[in-house]
Amino acid sequence: MPFVDGLRCRECGRAYPAEALHVCEFCFGPLEVAYDYEAIAAAVTRESIAAGPPTIWRYAALLPAEAEGAVDLGAGWTPLVRADRLAAELGLGELWLKNDTMNPTGSFKDRVTSVALTKARELGFKVAACASTGNLANSVAAHAARAGMRSYVFIPSDLEQQKIITTAVYGGNLIAIDGTYDDVNRLCAELTSEHPSWAFVNVNVRTYYAEGSKTLAFEVAEQLGWRAPDHVVVPIASGSQLTKIHKGFKELELTGLLHGEAHTRVSGAQAAGCGPVATAFAEGHDFVRPVRPNTIAKSLAIGNPADGPYALDVVRSTGGAIGAVTDAEIVDGIRLLAQTEGIFAETAGGVTIATLGKLAASGVVRRDERVVAFITGNGLKTLDAVAGVVGPTATIKPTLEAFAAAVDTEGHLS
Amino acid sequence: MTATVRIPTQLRSLTGGAGEVAVAGETVAEVLKQLDAAHPGMGERLFDETGRLRRFVNVFVADEDIRFLDGIDTPVAPGQTVSIIPAVAGG
Numbered sequence: 335m336p337f338v339d340g341l342r343c344r345e346c347g348r349a350y351p352a353e354a355l356h357v358c359e360f361c362f363g364p365l366e367v368a369y370d371y372e373a374i375a376a377a378v379t380r381e382s383i384a385a386g387p388p389t390i391w392r393y394a395a396l397l398p399a400e401a402e403g404a405v406d407l408g409a410g411w412t413p414l415v416r417a418d419r420l421a422a423e424l425g426l427g428e429l430w431l432k433n434d435t436m437n438p439t440g441s442f443k444d445r446v447t448s449v450a451l452t453k454a455r456e457l458g459f460k461v462a463a464c465a466s467t468g469n470l471a472n473s474v475a476a477h478a479a480r481a482g483m484r485s486y487v488f489i490p491s492d493l494e495q496q497k498i499i500t501t502a503v504y505g506g507n508l509i510a511i512d513g514t515y516d517d518v519n520r521l522c523a524e525l526t527s528e529h530p531s532w533a534f535v536n537v538n539v540r541t542y543y544a545e546g547s548k549t550l551a552f553e554v555a556e557q558l559g560w561r562a563p564d565h566v567v568v569p570i571a572s573g574s575q576l577t578k579i580h581k582g583f584k585e586l587e588l589t590g591l592l593h594g595e596a597h598t599r600v601s602g603a604q605a606a607g608c609g610p611v612a613t614a615f616a617e618g619h620d621f622v623r624p625v626r627p628n629t630i631a632k633s634l635a636i637g638n639p640a641d642g643p644y645a646l647d648v649v650r651s652t653g654g655a656i657g658a659v660t661d662a663e664i665v666d667g668i669r670l671l672a673q674t675e676g677i678f679a680e681t682a683g684g685v686t687i688a689t690l691g692k693l694a695a696s697g698v699v700r701r702d703e704r705v706v707a708f709i710t711g712n713g714l715k716t717l718d719a720v721a722g723v724v725g726p727t728a729t730i731k732p733t734l735e736a737f738a739a740a741v742d743t744e745g746h747l748s
Numbered sequence: 749m750t751a752t753v754r755i756p757t758q759l760r761s762l763t764g765g766a767g768e769v770a771v772a773g774e775t776v777a778e779v780l781k782q783l784d785a786a787h788p789g790m791g792e793r794l795f796d797e798t799g800r801l802r803r804f805v806n807v808f809v810a811d812e813d814i815r816f817l818d819g820i821d822t823p824v825a826p827g828q829t830v831s832i833i834p835a836v837a838g839g
Contacts, residue, residue, distance in 0.1 A: 345804070357834040359758045360793060362804035364836040465838050519838035520808060524831065527757045527767060537837045572839020621803065624815055638813065640836045643803070 337374045338398050341365040341541055344644075352398065354457055354533065356540040364640070365541045367398045375589040380560055383591070387411075390445050390549040396585055397549075398542045399453040405481040406452075409444035410549050412436040414557040414706070419674040420687070424694045427701040430563070432554055432708045433677055439476045439500070440712030441469035441633075441680070442575065446546035447477045447535055453542040454533035455481060461532040464488065465522035467515050467571065467633045468497030469680075469711050474535055475504035486532065488518050493632060496715050514627060516638045547575045551582025554706050555592060562586070562598045564703035567690045569682045569710060570602040570611050570656065571634040573645030579708070580648045601654035601698065602645060603689030605629035605681075609658035611642045616656075620646060630661045630719050631681040633711055655698045657689040664688055668713060668720055678713030686710075751779050751824045754831040762787045776807055777820045779830050794832065804835040 341350040345363025355365055378395045386392030387401075390410030394401035413433045421429035437444040447470065451462055462478040463486040464470050471487045478485035485506030489498070490513060502508050511518045526537040535543045555562055562583045568576040583596035604612040607629025614622045622642030627635035639645070649656055659667070664681055667688030672678050679687070690707050693699040713720070728740035750770050755763050763769055771786055773779035784791035796802050807814045808831040814822045824830060 357758055357804070357836050359761075362758065362793075362802055362834050362836070364804070515838070516813070517811070520806075520811070520813075520831075520833060523756070523833045523837045524754065526837075527755075527760075530757065534837075536839055540837065574839045624813060626816075636839060638806075638835075640839055 337370045337377075337395055339368040339370055342368045354454070354459070354538045356538055367541060367545055369396070371585070371588050378589065378591070380556075380591055383556065390448060390546065393549055393552045396552065396589070397449055398545050399449055399456060403455075404448060404452040405455060405477050406448055407438035407444060407477060407480055409437050409448045411553060414554055415675070415677075417675050420671065423670060423674055424691050425701065426694050426699065426705060428704045430554075430558075430704070430706045431675060431677060432550060432706055434550070434708065434710045435677065435679060435683070435712035439469075439472040440715060441473065442547065442550065442708070442710040443469040443473040444477070445549050446470075446543045447473040449546035450535035450539050450543035451477050451481055451483065451533070454535070454539050455483070457533070457539075459531065459533035460484065461486065461529075463522070463525075463529075463532045463534045464536055465515070465519040465534070467635055468493050468501075468715065469633050470536065471497060471501040471508070472715075475501045475506050475508070478506055479504040488522055490515050490518055490632075494716050494718060496717055500715065515636055516624070519636075519638070544574045544578055547578035548582035548585065550575070550708060551579045552586065555583060555586050558704070560586070560591060560593050562592060562594065562596045563706045564597070565599040565601065565654070565699055565705045567601045567603055567686055567693065567699065567705070567707045569634055569686045569708065570604050570639065570645055571636045571682075572639045573602075573611060573641030575708075575710070576600060576602050577641050577644045577648050580652065598652065599654045599703075600648050600652045601689075601693055602649055602656035603686045604656065604658045605631040605634055605664060605685050606658040606660050607631070608635045608637060610637060611639055611645055612656045612658035614642065614646055615649060622646070629664075630716075631664055631685050632716075633680060633682045634685060655693055657692045659685055659688040659692065665719055665723060667691070669724070671709070672713070677709060679709045680711035680713050680716040681719050682711050683709040683713070684719070749774055749826050751827070752829045753779060753783055754829060756832055756834055758834060759790065759793060759832065762789050762793070773824060775820070775824060776809060776814055776822045776830060779824050780807075780820075806833045806835045807831070808833060
């Protein structure tokens, strides 16, 4: 926070104070936090970061809110695990998984929510709100409970039952909307104008919220010995996470914290049933035509992605690609990840793994690259995705005979 | 033929703080033109130098994104609501 100069429009460069503003009043472009990188470079070292807490707040100097008094459930510093068995399946060499299923409410959204509500509280807000495809709903409801803030969480009514329950349990107001996420988002954008005293984490304080995703890059680099990976694969919903991971590596380079350069190629993953950014990439467009989502990957079902054009810029400028996969491939991806590496991801993780497989097969992601795939949400949130395809091997009476008859243990007992 | 236009916070300095204004027009293009006439300065905020709607401005007629309709030529029926909404939100 001491290193924040203010906000700046990404499109026209107009400057704004660091308040609850997310859009340029003149051109409607997104506002970005402007930092004093020279001051950060002078004040922060790898050692000072390593001495910080095992959460996103170890990177407070590169975040737009004060660590002291943060709204904090312990988001971040999740495992980065080497995935040799999965790599072998996909024909890759050095593959790592950033296991963000390990966050307090089971997804990377705890990173952005913690930053957003910490800043919201600094700005005097007492009400937290959001439009969500589910993971953010969990996170905002939980962090608001922890902070003693009232909450209003808006979701599409057809969300997975698990995500509804794991939001409602925290109390607060949970409003299910008959419509898509894009309808929910539009309503929340309008409600923000009517309720300026509410902090909608992904509307009026979105500028701060989005910065939380940079910590994914910070952690990956630190966990790799302060080096940027060669290639990352990131799921795309609004596109914000992908652009901020790229920004995170660049900021480490800019502040002298990285060994070597932030040379990382960035690739994106979408569901074919909601792949507007993948379509734009394939067709060579620099704009994104909205679609109506139809996919089991509900956490990525944003038909009108706010950061789509910027995600395209990042992917193209770094030499990555954006793939899209079918619902069946998503389920296969979830199972492959679980069966090779013991990580149970929600549908977005299935999208990422299935897309990684395709990009590896087509030679975009290469065997000689150090690759990191981001697994951003826990499979317990989307049980329906795999409920029909996995289950008990056998259901038997509790006798040795029944077991011997039902289960072929040949070669499995020693 | 009067439509209601919902104005986002970012543009309310041009409407004297009003969140809704009534203007005439039978298409989105006409409604927005009339909006600029009634509240000068609105046009340059909504349209770029080439006269196209800025890429971070979304417009909805009766809560439907005009990109799923006929874009700027989408008809506006009497009494319908036209909403101007910043595109940067969500995710």
